[in-house]
Structures are given as C-alpha cells and as structure tokens.
Amino acid sequence: PEAGCLSIIVLGASGDLAKKKTFPALFNLYRQGFLQSNEVHIFGYARTKISDDDLRNRIRGYLINDKSAPGQSEQVSEFLQLIKYVSGSYDTEEGFQLLDKEISAHESSKNSLEGSSRRLFYFALPPSVYPSVSRMIKKCCMNRSDLGGWTRIVVEKPFGKDLDSSEKLSAQIGELFEEPQIYRIDHYLGKELVQNLLVLRFANRMFLPLWNRDNIDNVQIVFREDFGTEGRGGYFDEYGIIRDIIQNHLLQVLCLVAMEKPVSLKPEHIRDEKVKVLQSVLPIKDEEVVLGQYDGYRDDPTVPDHSNTPTFATAVLRIHNERWEGVPFILKAGKALNSRKAEIRIQFKDVPGDIFKCTARNSGQNSVFTYVRRLSGDFCDSVHEAVDKSAVGKKQGRNEFVIRLQPSEAMYMKLTVKQPGLEMSTAQSELDLSYRQRYQGVTIPEAYERLILDTIRGDQQHFVRRDELKAAWEIFTPLLHRIDNGEMKPLPYKPGSRGPAEADELLSEVGYVQTHGYIWIPPTL
Ligand code: BG6
Helix, strand or coil: CCCEEEEEEEECCCCHHHHHHHHHHHHHHHHCCCCCCCCEEEEEEECCCCCHHHHHHHHHHHHCCCCCCCCHHHHHHHHHHCEEEEECCCCCHHHHHHHHHHHHHHHHHCHHHCCEEEEEEEECCCHHHHHHHHHHHHHHCCCCCCCCEEEEEEEECCCCCCHHHHHHHHHHHHHHCCHHHEEEECHHHHCHHHHHHHHHHHCCHHHCCCCCCCCEEEEEEEEECCCCCCCCHHHHHHHHHHHHHHHHHHHHHHHHHHCCCCCCCCHHHHHHHHHHHHHCECCCCHHHEEEEEECCHHHCCCCCCCCCCCCEEEEEEEECCCCCCCCEEEEEEECCECCCEEEEEEEECCCCCCCCCCECHHHCCCCCECCECCCCCCCHHHHHHHECHHHCCCCCCCCEEEEEEECCCEEEEEEEEECCCCCCCEEEEEEEEEHHHHCCCCCCCCHHHHHHHHHHHCCCCCCCCHHHHHHHHHHHHHHHHHHHCCCCCCEEECCCECCCHHHHHHHHHCCCCCCCCCCCCCCCC
C-alpha cells in the first residue's frame, strides 16, 4: 500500500510554521529523493485568496539553505512546480470539496501508477480550528481509492491548555480518525540526539548497570534560548514556558532517559514504556518549582501589562519507581537567557570512600573539593597544611554524562583524570564525541524533515500517543492552574542572565553539584 500517488496537503499554507518549517522540510525530502515528482503533489490550503505563484514566491526564500550547493535553485524551481494552492475557509465544505477535487484530479492523472491514494494532511494551523478542519477532511477529503492507501493527519501542539481541554480536543479528533491515522508532532523527538537515546541506553553494556538510583544523583534536562518572545508575545502569553517547552519537549526527553527497556523497537512497545514513566511521576511540589519572567517581557504590546506568564521555569519531577526513587529530574527552560542550548545532564553520585577528594571542613564550602597530597597521616582535619598548593581553589567535580542536543550536537562524559605531568594532581576532563568532528561531511537532518518522512512511511514511534499526551497533562495541570489563578508568581530576571538565582539554589538543594572552573569547549575542526 505504500506505492502510488501521494498528496501532501499543507493546511495553513501561508502561515509561519508552514513557511519556516513544513515547506523547507518537504523541500529537503524532495532534494534527497524521498519525494518523487512522478507520484507526489503538494497542496497548500489557506483562507487568503492568492495564486499558485503567489504561494510559491512566498516560500521560495525559505527553501534554499545552502546557496553554494550546485543545482539548488533549479531544484527549488522544480519543487515549487509540485505545489498547487487552493483557498477556502476552515469550517465550510465548499473549500474542502474543491480541495478534494484537486487531489482527485492529481490522483487520476497519476493512475498509471496503479497504486493507492495516500493523503497526508499537515495542520500548520492554530488548534482552535483543528476540530472543524478534521470534520471537513473526514466529510470531503478522505481517500476513497479501491486500491487501498490511507488518509493521515499531522497535528502539532498546543494540544489544549490543560488536561480537560486537551482531552476534549483528543475526543473531537478521535471521533473522526483512528489513532494510527493521527500523528502528533513533538519536534524534539525528531532531533538526532534525542533519537540516539534509545541506542545509547540499550545498545551499550556500559550504561546498563549505571543507569539507576544507585549511581545517578540527579538528572537535568535544560532548554535555554538567548532571545525573548519577539513577535510571538500574543501566542506565548496564553501558554507560557511550561506549556510551550516543558510539558511537551522536555517531558518527552525525560521519558526516553527514564523509561525501561521496551519489549522491542515497535512503536507501541516504545510508547508503552514512555507512558509508564509519565504515570509514575509524583505530583509536583510547589517548593520544587521556580518561575521567572524576564524584565521587559510585558513591554511587548501583545502582552498584557499585568501578565503572570512565566518565561522561565525550573521544576523538579520525581519518578516513583524502583529505578528512580529519590532521583530528582530537574526540568528547566527559559527565554531571554544568556545562551541558546538544549542538553541532558546526568550527574553521578560521589565516589564512595574517595581517596582523591576531601571537603575543606572549616572553610564552610562543602562543595569545594581539594586534592590532598597523600603524606602519611594526612586526612581532612589537616587539610590546610596538606593541600597541594596548585590545587587550591580548583574544585573537583562529579562524573557527568552530558548529551548536547543543540547547538553543536555532542555527547561527553566528564571525568576526573590525573593532570598530565610530574605532580600527582587531578583535573577535570572529558571523553568527547562531538558530532561535527566525528561525522565530518554528514548533514544532520532537521527534525521536521525526519518526522514528515515518518508520517509518510507510517512509523508512529516518534509521535505522541493519545494516552501519553493525557499523562503529560496530568503531571502539569495542577501547577498550571495555580499559575493561571495567580497563586504562584514568576520572579523577575534580567534578560541575558541565567534566570532567577532561586533556580540555581533549588538545583543545589535537590543535590546538583556544579563544577566551578570547568567548561567543556566543543572541539574546533
Ligand atoms: C517550539 C516553541 O516548540 O520550540 C518555541 O514553541 C521554541 O518557543 C522552539 O523557540 C524551539 O525549538 P528548537 O528546535 O529551536 O529548540
């Protein structure tokens, strides 16, 4: 059934998501030969009355990502010729009947393929119109080919604003489409290093015995952006950072870090394990949450003057199961911070009975570890005399395994090693797998590109199942309601900072030990 005519319909074709993400992803798939011009046709659908060429011209500028690549502009032109535009409203049959006519015309022009008809509807739309658009598709645009094929819809967050509204939306869509027809995108699941998590965890013997509460002290999943909500203040203010990033992107990553080994790589087996993790998360405690809002956020004319919406949040999640009891999973996300990056940081416990480090008891700095020269009888009490002068002020850190999702994809393992040289002193270093260096010449695909290919191939592994979505909302809804009701207030923070200092305090309260003076520097080529 995978052969035959493929129609990709981008609903909301003139909007931002379509221009910036959907069409460029389709173009990249086309460029790499995944969309064959003899079987694929792309339809843009939106309310605006424009011509095919108007739409093509609007998106052309977003497609070329490498001007120096030979033949790109010809490829762009060929690709654009595959696109047709249909205008119509989102809640009346007229437009969708017209759309169906166009799709059918395309299908019959390709009937030499003797295949089925595959119809992929990509909702680059505000969720408020999801129910009506779904109804219209169901009524007017379903695949009716006797030769098989399918109709699928691709939807993206926000899926509601809390448990109730999300369940309502799920029910509305669920009445019209079966779960295997619904692809809920979370684009973090399309990122290379997120996809690598499963391999890393379950294909390496080394990690198996370490990945649990006996060895891991805490886990951080962090998203930072060094810009604010520019231009999207209106959307953002209704949702806030928890709904925008944490409840979906970071929680999905958490599932992959924390889940048990799935029975197999079948999508349902993987998603079953993810759901179990979500269902094991305990209610979030108010004292384990820090909210922030950057100064100047409310200056955006689309943001209400008294907005209580957080643009930063740190929340500690606790997973009540045998593997993770007692290990804090710290989810942190913020806009207008000092850097742009997303990473997973697994911090291991201290080495028991460690002979290399010792706390300076009297200094009051418990986290300061100093190397003690192993002179006879030197123990912590005499740390001041025994300290290797060159090590003073250098703090030894814990082992950490860091998975850098972006930018500069990498994995590195922070280790304590002997400082090379005559002295027996220790230093922080790392085993580093930096992708740019290790995989030179390999282009890492864009998340959307990979996920759209999955929707065409019918692989739901990297998409959010309905019960998963529900469990994710169950975790955050009580907290979100308290914020919405003004019972919890964000702390102000300066744009370009690390966020509210209280968030760092919370981090160390739950056990994270920061290594001062050590910075991982991505290798240059
Ligand atoms: C989106 C959020 O889902 O993810 C945005 O709505 C955010 O606010 C974006 O900027 C970040 O995606 P990425 O892939 O750049 O990390």
